[in-house]
Amino acid sequence: MASEGSIVLTPIGFVKTEAASNGVKDKDRTSQIIIKRELTEALEGISGFSHLFVLFWLNEIASEERETLKVHPRGRKDMPLLGVFATRTKLRPNPIGLTLVELVKAEGNVLTVRGLDAFNNTPVLDVKPFDFWDAPKKAKVPEWWRKLEREKTHKL
């Protein structure tokens, strides 16, 4: 039963990927978004865009995990303990994933995308075209974030 003030969503489709576990974090990997057949028309014109935001439901997060208020980024104890809204952790009150992907191909009700870090069968909530207004000319991030970025870049 949905309580008062709650918001109910229905997936528009699902992720299909052969990547397992952390393999989904490989930014070069392609995966597919299978949109429900009855929504196929809603994709018309999407191939004019090179990049999309994908909103998806992190269905592996248990309801008690949604009560987490603070985390160490990527579970690393050498990182500061931070509020979940200051990180991209999956442990959040509303575990919605947000990832910018490259649109490789749109065919029928299937979007082939590059860089979607979502597991196989993840419910997709929305797909939005990327707009230049979504990108700040100059953005500031904290030092702990830059450290993680440097490490990630070196691993690539």
Add this chain to the structure above:
Amino acid sequence: MASEGSIVLTPIGFVKTEAASNGVKDKDRTSQIIIKRELTEALEGISGFSHLFVLFWLNEIASEERETLKVHPRGRKDMPLLGVFATRTKLRPNPIGLTLVELVKAEGNVLTVRGLDAFNNTPVLDVKPFDFWDAPKKAKVPEWWRKLEREKTHKL
């Protein structure tokens, strides 16, 4: 009653703005996000970021409007008729708004932000720090989109 496979969210807070109607589209205007008091801790460290993504619930959209599959961008008949997923229309199966904002100030449970195009009392679903991975180096958008962008830029 939430049906099988549906997803239930609860707002983490609400938007507070003095702007009415289209006034919220003024990118220079500041508004506030009042986070629920019990989630205040989840904001710790957020002021290290200059930009945030705000996910919010477009609660003015009626349930039958969520069945819209195609629209003319901004309701303009001189624009092509396109699938809702190829536009940023509010008329979508899951009407979640996504806006990149500048974080002006974080104080207690209140975030003061610039550029949030959401009405007063809009339920907020999530707040995520902006990451450089969210910005493509080069993005392609369709001609109709560029036309609207040019018009918007000239109006500023």
